[in-house]
Amino acid sequence: xxxxxxxxxxxxxxxxxxxxxxxxxxxxxxxxxxxxxxxxxxxxxxxxxxxxxxxxxxxxxxxxxxxxxxxxxxxxxxxxxxxxxxxxxxxxxxxxxxxxxxxxxxxxxxxxxxxxxxxxxxxxxxxxxxxxxxxxxxxxxxxxxxxxxxxxxxxxxxxxxxxxxxxxxxxxxxxxxxxxxxxxxxxxxxxxxxxxxxxxxxxxxxxxxxxxxxxxxxxxxxxxxxxxxxxxxxxxxxxxxxxxxxxxxxxxxxxxxxxxxxxxxxxxxxxxxxxxxxxxxxxxxxxxxxxxxxxxxxxxxxxxxxxxxxxxxxxxxx
Amino acid sequence: xxxxxxxxxxxxxxxxxxxxxxxxxxxxxxxxxxxxxxxxxxxxxxxxxxxxxxxxxxxxxxxxxxxxxxxxxxxxxxxxxxxxxxxxxxxxxxxxxxxxxxxxxxxxxxxxxxxxxxxxxxxxxxxxxxxxxxxxxxxxxxxxxxxxxxxxxxxxxxxxxxxxxxxxxxxxxxxx
Amino acid sequence: xxxxxxxxxxxxxxxxxxxxxxxxxxxxxxxxxxxxxxxxxxxxxxxxxxxxxxxxxxxxxxxxxxxxxxxxxxxxxxxxxxxxxxxxxxxxxxxxxxxxxxxxxxxxxxxxxxxxxxxxxxxxxxxxxxxxxxxxxxxxxxxxxxxxxxxxxxxxxxxxxxxxxxxxxxxxxxxxxxxxxxxxxxxxxxxxxxxxxxxxxxxxxxxxxxxxxxxxxxxxxxxxxxxxxxxxxxxxxxxxxxxxxxxxxxxxxxxxxxxxxxxxxxxxxxxxxxxxxxxxxxxxxxxxxxxxxxxxxxxxxxxxxxxxxxxxxxxxxxxxxxxxxxxxxxxxxxxxxxxxxxxxxxxxxxxxxxxxxxxxxxxxxxxxxxxxxxxxxxxxxxxxxxxxxxxxxxxxxxxxxxxxxxxxxxxxxxxxxxxxxxxxxxxxxxxxxxxxxxxxxxxxxxxxxxxxxxxxxxxxxxxxxxxxxxxxxxxxxxxxxxxxxxxxxxxxxxxxxxxxxxxx
Numbered sequence: 001x002x003x004x005x006x007x008x009x010x011x012x013x014x015x016x017x018x019x020x021x022x023x024x025x026x027x028x029x030x031x032x033x034x035x036x037x038x039x040x041x042x043x044x045x046x047x048x049x050x051x052x053x054x055x056x057x058x059x060x061x062x063x064x065x066x067x068x069x070x071x072x073x074x075x076x077x078x079x080x081x082x083x084x085x086x087x088x089x090x091x092x093x094x095x096x097x098x099x100x101x102x103x104x105x106x107x108x109x110x111x112x113x114x115x116x117x118x119x120x121x122x123x124x125x126x127x128x129x130x131x132x133x134x135x136x137x138x139x140x141x142x143x144x145x146x147x148x149x150x151x152x153x154x155x156x157x158x159x160x161x162x163x164x165x166x167x168x169x170x171x172x173x174x175x176x177x178x179x180x181x182x183x184x185x186x187x188x189x190x191x192x193x194x195x196x197x198x199x200x201x202x203x204x205x206x207x208x209x210x211x212x213x214x215x216x217x218x219x220x221x222x223x224x225x226x227x228x229x230x231x232x233x234x235x236x237x238x239x240x241x242x243x244x245x246x247x248x249x250x251x252x253x254x255x256x257x258x259x260x261x262x263x264x265x266x267x268x269x270x271x272x273x274x275x276x277x278x279x280x281x282x283x284x285x286x287x288x289x290x291x292x293x294x295x296x297x298x299x300x301x302x303x304x305x306x307x308x309x310x311x312x313x314x315x316x317x318x
Numbered sequence: 319x320x321x322x323x324x325x326x327x328x329x330x331x332x333x334x335x336x337x338x339x340x341x342x343x344x345x346x347x348x349x350x351x352x353x354x355x356x357x358x359x360x361x362x363x364x365x366x367x368x369x370x371x372x373x374x375x376x377x378x379x380x381x382x383x384x385x386x387x388x389x390x391x392x393x394x395x396x397x398x399x400x401x402x403x404x405x406x407x408x409x410x411x412x413x414x415x416x417x418x419x420x421x422x423x424x425x426x427x428x429x430x431x432x433x434x435x436x437x438x439x440x441x442x443x444x445x446x447x448x449x450x451x452x453x454x455x456x457x458x459x460x461x462x463x464x465x466x467x468x469x470x471x472x473x474x475x476x477x478x479x480x481x482x483x484x485x486x487x488x489x490x491x492x493x494x
Numbered sequence: 495x496x497x498x499x500x501x502x503x504x505x506x507x508x509x510x511x512x513x514x515x516x517x518x519x520x521x522x523x524x525x526x527x528x529x530x531x532x533x534x535x536x537x538x539x540x541x542x543x544x545x546x547x548x549x550x551x552x553x554x555x556x557x558x559x560x561x562x563x564x565x566x567x568x569x570x571x572x573x574x575x576x577x578x579x580x581x582x583x584x585x586x587x588x589x590x591x592x593x594x595x596x597x598x599x600x601x602x603x604x605x606x607x608x609x610x611x612x613x614x615x616x617x618x619x620x621x622x623x624x625x626x627x628x629x630x631x632x633x634x635x636x637x638x639x640x641x642x643x644x645x646x647x648x649x650x651x652x653x654x655x656x657x658x659x660x661x662x663x664x665x666x667x668x669x670x671x672x673x674x675x676x677x678x679x680x681x682x683x684x685x686x687x688x689x690x691x692x693x694x695x696x697x698x699x700x701x702x703x704x705x706x707x708x709x710x711x712x713x714x715x716x717x718x719x720x721x722x723x724x725x726x727x728x729x730x731x732x733x734x735x736x737x738x739x740x741x742x743x744x745x746x747x748x749x750x751x752x753x754x755x756x757x758x759x760x761x762x763x764x765x766x767x768x769x770x771x772x773x774x775x776x777x778x779x780x781x782x783x784x785x786x787x788x789x790x791x792x793x794x795x796x797x798x799x800x801x802x803x804x805x806x807x808x809x810x811x812x813x814x815x816x817x818x819x820x821x822x823x824x825x826x827x828x829x830x831x832x833x834x835x836x837x838x839x840x841x842x843x844x845x846x847x848x849x850x851x852x853x854x855x856x857x858x859x860x861x862x863x864x865x866x867x868x869x870x871x872x873x874x875x876x877x878x879x880x881x882x883x884x885x886x887x888x889x890x891x892x893x894x895x896x897x898x899x900x901x902x903x904x905x906x907x908x909x910x911x912x913x914x915x916x917x918x919x920x921x922x923x924x925x926x927x928x929x930x931x932x933x934x935x936x937x938x939x940x941x942x943x944x945x946x947x948x949x950x951x952x953x954x955x956x957x958x959x960x961x962x963x964x965x966x967x968x969x970x971x972x973x974x975x976x977x978x979x980x981x982x983x984x985x986x987x988x989x990x991x992x993x994x995x996x997x998x
Contacts, residue, residue, distance in 0.1 A: 036824070036827075042543075042546075042831055043831060043834045043835070046546060046831075046835075047550075047835075050550070062543075063905060064543065064904075065904070066699060068681045068686075068688075068698040068699060069681070069686060071698070072695060072698050072699060075695070101686070102686060105695075148955070151952070151953060156683065156686075157684070157685060157686050158686060177952065177953075177955075179949060179952050179953065180683060180684050181683075181949075182683050182945065185820050185821050185827065185830075186764065188818075188819075188820055189637075189764060189814070189818075189820050190640075190641070192637060192818060192820075193637040193638075193639075193640070195640050195641065195953055196953070203819070205839065205841075206819055206839050206840070206841025206842065206843055207818075207819075207841060207842070209841075209843060210841070210842045210843060212842070278837075279835075279837075282834070282836075282837030283834050283837075317685045317686035317687065
C-alpha cells in the first residue's frame with residue numbers, strides 16, 4: 001500500500017501530463033473497489049472494468065481493497081497521484097454515510113472528483129412471513145405494540161442496509177434492535193432462520209419469489225417491475241428516505257478534466273449497448289447517467305440527508 | 319541468551335554447526351528452565367501490553383457487548399498463562415534456552431523486507447534478485463555455477479508464472 | 495427424495511457434465527486449481543477473482559464447473575505444499591503440516607501425498623453423493639444453528655486445539671490466547687472501532703491468515719533447516735517407497751471415514767467450517783488412537799483424517815450456496831459472483847429452474863475429483879523428486895514463493911513485511927517450545943467466536959443463559975468441558991507427582 005511505501009508513487013506528472021491527455025490511456029488503468037471480492041460492488045464494477053478496457057484499448061485492472069467499511073480503498077484513491085490511471089468505483093456509503101460517523105483520512109469534495117454514475121441498486125424491506133405482517137403500516141403498528149421485540153440484520157454499521165431502517169425507525173418513532181453482520185449473506189442466513197426478522201437488501205429477491213420472505217416495499221421512486229403490487233416507501237407513507245444504493249466512479253482531485261470527460265462519455269456510450277443493458281438488468285441494476293456536476297450535487301444532497309439522520313437518530317458506531 | 323558471554327569464535331561455531339551448542343553452558347543459579355521463564359514472560363508481557371493498548375476500548379452493556387470485552391478477557395487469560403509458565407520455570411527443571419542462529423534469521427528476514435520495499439518501485443526482477451541473493455547468503459555450501467543457473471531459472475519462472483500466467487499488476491523491470 | 499428421481503437427476507447431471515466441452519472446463523479448473531494450490535500463498539479466491547471476468551464468455555455451466563474445479567483442485571494442491579515443505583497455503587491444511595511434513599522428513603513423502611489424494615477422493619465422492627441425496631434436509635439442519643450455538647461450537651473448536659498440542663498443554667493454551675488476540679486485530683464488525691491497529695492502515699482490516707501461516711511455518715522452517723545440517727539432510731536423504739503400503743491403507747481407512755463424516759457436517763456451517771473440520775478430525779484421530787503420543791511424528795492417520803475432512807467440507811460448503819444462495823465462505827462468494835455474471839440469481843429456485851446446471855455442477859464435482867486423483871497419484875513421484883533439489887536451493891525457491899504469494903493476495907507490499915515479522919516470531923516460538931498450530935486455530939476462530947458471542951447476547955437481549963438453554967449450545971459446551979478435563983486431569987496429576995518426587 002502506498003501510504004507506508006511512499007516510494008511507489010510514480011514520478012511522472014508535471015509537464016508531461018499535458019501531452020499525456022491527448023492519448024489517454026497509454027497503459028493499464030487501475031480501478032479500485034473498496035470491498036473484498038465477491039460482493040455487489042464486484043458484480044457492478046467488474047462488467048464496467050471489462051467493457052471500459054475494451055473500449056479504451058487498455059485493460060482496466062480491478063483492485064479489491066477491502067476493509068474498514070470501504071474507507072481503506074477510498075483513502076488509497078484519495079491519496080493516489082491524479083494522473084488518470086487510478087479510479088475508485090464505490091457505493092455511496094463510504095462517501096455519504098461514513099464521514100458523519102467516523103474520523104477518516106479523506107474528505108469530500110476536497111480529495112476526490114466525481115467521474116460518472118454507473119448504477120443504482122434498488123433495495124426493499126423484507127420480513128419473515130411468520131409474523132403475519134403484510135405492510136409497512138402493520139410493521140409500524142407491531143413494533144409500537146412490542147417495542148424492542150423485533151430485530152433487523154444489516155451488512156454492517158454505516159452501510160445502506162443499516163441506515164435505511166434507521167431512517168424508518170426515526171420517521172415512524174419505533175424501536176427495532178439493530179444486529180450487524182459481516183456482509184449481507186451472513187445476515188440473510190439468520191433472516192431465513194428467523195433469528196432476525198427484518199432486513200433491507202436486494203439479494204433476498206429469490207426468497208421473496210419462493211415465498212420464504214415477504215417484501216414490504218421498495219426503496220425507490222418507482223415500483224419494481226416484477227412486484228407491481230409492492231408499494232414504494234413514499235406510497236407507504238414515508239417519503240424522503242427511499243434512497244437507493246448508488247454506485248459511482250471517482251478520481252483523485254486534480255485529475256485532468258479532459259480525462260474525466262472522456263471517461264464519462266465512454267460510460268454513456270457503453271451503457272447504451274444491448275450487452276451492457278442485459279448485464280445490468282440481470283443483477284437488478286439501473287444506470288442513471290449523470291454528468292460530473294450533477295453527481296456532485298447528488299452527493300451533497302445525500303450526504304446532508306445522512307448527516308441529518310445520524311444526528312437526529314443519534315446513530316453511533318459504538 | 320546463554321551465549322551472551324561466549325567469545326566471538328564460540329558464537330561462530332554455534333551458527334554453523336548444530337543448534338544444540340550451548341546446551342552444556344551452566345544456567346544461572348536459581349533458574350531451572352530458562353525456556354519456560356522467557357516463554358512465561360513473553361505471554362505475560364504481550365497480555366499486559368494488550369491490556370494497556372486496549373484500556374480505552376468500550377466495555378458496553380450485557381445486551382450490546384462493547385469492543386473492549388473480548389480483548390480484556392484475552393489479555394488477562396494470556397497474563398494468567400504467562401504467570402503459570404513463568405512460575406513453572408522457576409520451580410521445575412526444564413529445557414534451557416539453547417543456541418540461537420542469528421545468520422539465517424537475520425538474512426531471511428532482511429530478504430523478505432527488501433522484497434517488500436523493492437517490489438513496487440523496482441519491479442519483479444530486481445526485487446527477486448535481491449531476495450534470492452540474500453536468501454543464498456543465508457545458506458551455505460553454494461557452488462557459483464549451480465547457484466547462478468538456479469537463479470536464472472527462478473527469474474524466468476517468476477516472471478512466467480506471476481506476470482504472464484496470473485497477470486499480476488506489477489512492473490517487470492524498474493523502467494517499465 | 496424419491497430414489498428414482500435421484501437417478502433421473504444424476505443421469506441429467508452426467509449428461510451435462512460429460513459433454514466434451516464441460517469435461518474440458520472441468521479439467522482446466524482442476525489443473526489451474528492444483529497449480530495455484532501448490533504455489534504457497536496464491537489461493538483460490540484470488541485466482542477466481544482474476545478469472546471471473548473471463549467466465550462471462552463461457553456458457554454458464556462451463557463457467558461454474560471450471561470455478562468449482564479451481565476450488566477443489568486448490569484443496570488437493572494445498573496439501574502437497576503442506577506435506578513437502580511445511581507450508582500451509584490454506585487454513586485447512588495447517589494440520590496436514592503436522593504429521594504430513596513429519597512423514598516427509600522420514601522419507602515417506604510419497605505415501606503421505608498419496609494418502610492425502612486418496613482420502614480427498616474418498617471424501618469428495620461421499621460428500622458429492624450427500625449433496626445429491628440430502629442437500630435440502632442438510633440445509634434445514636444448518637438453519638437450526640442460532641448464534642449462541644455457533645459460539646459454543648467455536649469454544650469446542652478451541653478446546654480441540656488444546657487436545658491437538660503434543661507438547662505442553664499450558665503453552666498451547668497461551669498460544670491459543672495469542673492467536674485469539676491476533677484475530678481480533680482490525681476493525682470491529684459490530685461497532686467499526688479500530689482495535690490493536692497501532693495507526694497502521696494495513697491492520698485496519700485485520701491481519702490476513704496467509705502472512706501469519708507463511709511466517710510461522712514457512713520462513714521459520716527455512717531458518718531452522720539452514721541452521722541445522724542434520725535436520726535439513728533428513729528432508730532430502732532417504733525416500734522409501736512412493737505409494738502407501740497395504741498396512742498404511744488399512745491404518746488410514748477408519749480415519750478417512752471419520753474425517754469424511756465430520757467434514758461433511760461441519761462444511762455446511764458458514765464461517766470456519768473447513769478449518770474446524772480438519773482440526774477436529776485430527777483431534778478425533780489423536781483421541782481414539784492407541785498411541786496418541788506419536789501424533790506429530792508422522793502418523794498416517796494424522797494426514798488421512800484431516801485431508802478427508804477438509805475435502806468433504808469443501809464439497810458440502812456448496813450446499814447453502816446451492817440451496818439458499820448463501821455463500822458460506824469467500825470462495826462460495828466468488829461462485830455466487832460467477833452465477834450473477836450469467837444472470838443466475840443464486841437461491842432455492844436454481845434447482846427447479848435450471849436443473850441441468852444444478853445437477854451438472856454436482857456431478858462435475860465428482861468427475862473433477864476423479865480427474866484429480868488420477869493425475870495426482872502419478873504426480874507424487876515428481877513432487878518427491880523435487881525434494882532431491884539441494885535444500886540450499888530449495889530454501890531460496892520457498893522464500894520467493896512465500897513472499898510473492900503473500901504479495902499477490904492484495905497487491906500489498908506491507909503484507910510481505912508482516913511475513914518477515916511472523917517469521918522471526920515463529921523462530922522465537924520454536925526456541926520457546928511453543929507450537930504455532932493452536933495459535934493459528936485461535937486466530938481463525940477468534941473473530942468468529944467474538945462475533946457470535948456478541949450477536950447471541952444481542953438477540954437474547956442481554957441474557958447469558960441463552961448458552962445453556964439452547965440444547966445444541968449446551969451439548970457443545972458439555973463436550974468441550976469433558977474434552978478439556980480429559981486433557982488437563984492427567985496433566986495436573988503428573989505435575990503433582992513430579993512435585994512430590996522433588997520434595998522427597
